[in-house]
Amino acid sequence: MAVTHTSTFLHNLIPSSLDRTKVDFKNQLPEIDETYDSPTIIEGTPVSIVVRRLPHSTDLGFTFVGGIDTPLSCILVQEIYLDGAVAIDGRLRPGDQILEVNGNLLTASTHLEARHQLSAWSPTVQLTVFRESMRGDMRQHTISDLQEEVFYVKLCKRQSKVLGIKLVGKKHLPGLYVLDLVPGCEAQLDGRLQKDDQILEINGIDLSDGTQEQAAHIINVSFSLIWFVMVLCIHELCLSLTT
Numbered sequence: 001m002a003v004t005h006t007s008t009f010l011h012n013l014i015p016s017s018l019d020r021t022k023v024d025f026k027n028q029l030p031e032i033d034e035t036y037d038s039p040t041i042i043e044g045t046p047v048s049i050v051v052r053r054l055p056h057s058t059d060l061g062f063t064f065v066g067g068i069d070t071p072l073s074c075i076l077v078q079e080i081y082l083d084g085a086v087a088i089d090g091r092l093r094p095g096d097q098i099l100e101v102n103g104n105l106l107t108a109s110t111h112l113e114a115r116h117q118l119s120a121w122s123p124t125v126q127l128t129v130f131r132e133s134m135r136g137d138m139r140q141h142t143i144s145d146l147q148e149e150v151f152y153v154k155l156c157k158r159q160s161k162v163l164g165i166k167l168v169g170k171k172h173l174p175g176l177y178v179l180d181l182v183p184g185c186e187a188q189l190d191g192r193l194q195k196d197d198q199i200l201e202i203n204g205i206d207l208s209d210g211t212q213e214q215a216a217h218i219i220n221v222s223f224s225l226i227w228f229v230m231v232l233c234i235h236e237l238c239l240s241l242t243t
Contacts (some may be wrong), residue, residue: 062086067111071200100128201229
């Protein structure tokens with residue numbers, strides 16, 4: 001199970017303060033023309049790929065989360081359908097960030113605007129995408145690091161196990177926080193969620209001011225994959241929240 005961590009590049013797109021700023025990523029791209037098609041997606045650098053739609057198909061065969069009107073503030077690939085154009089192409093993965101569609105920037109687009117751009121029909125679609133480098137561990141910090149970081153986690157919902165996440169609201173603070181993880185359950189075994197991490201979004205639904213009941217309902221009605229957008233709470237921040 002892969003996790004995408006925030007990088008210097010993504011900090012500009014998904015700052016922990018959730019400021020929504022436009023980023024000029026063009027200077028990180030090679031000189032490309034409208035038909036440039038990278039054979040692979042390289043971690044840590046934006047690249048351009050061309051995906052060919054399937055005959056008689058109106059979509060590319062994947063779902064996405066995010067948008068500037070959500071806590072995530074960017075567009076991320078969520079799920080790839082096995083029989084879709086993207087799956088057959090084979091380059092995109094869940095967690096890849098879509099920066100541009102056919103020359104149109106998505107870094108300042110709402111979820112609906114991004115949906116319109118991606119669903120506009122054409123035989124081929126040029127996507128500028130960014131894949132976060134998997135090197136390093138985002139839970140290793142120095143004193144000079146930011147006190148909180150936005151990240152996301154994908155968990156599998158299995159019939160024989162529960163996710164085992166206990167949520168709680170904090171006095172004088174909006175939103176939901178991880179109170180505890182049930183030993184032996186999916187979230188605890190996965191190891192990425194920690195006590196006092198804040199939940200911003202579940203499966204694309206904004207919970208920055210949500211309730212425990214809303215979160216439980218979203219999880220209960222979801223299918224096998226559950227996506228969490230979180231704010232990482234490191235030790236110094238946790239102390240301030242619990243005192």
